[in-house]
Amino acid sequence: MISQLQSKLQSAAYKKLTPDEKKLFEEKAKADKQRYKNEMEVYKEKSSNANTKKPVKKLPVKKEQDSDSDESSVDDSSDSDSNSDSD
Secondary structure: OHHHHHHHHHHHHHHOOOHHHHHHHHHHHHHHHHHHHHHHHHHHHHHHHHHHOOOOOOOOOOOOOOOOHHHHHHHHHHHHHHHHHHO
């Protein structure tokens, strides 16, 4: 309720201003509008650049197999443990 009353009072006070007094507020509004436009252009440019970047894909890792099956099974199990920790 207070904000509605405050808004009405400010609106009435603005309407009573002379054109020269209103000019100050109109100039500030114009400058702020231009600032907003400039900031939006920068924002849109940054967001369009962010959307064009492609995500980096991980390549599959090839496992080497030794000729000795006993040693390779031990090595594979230790490799899979270390690989699962890094993922």
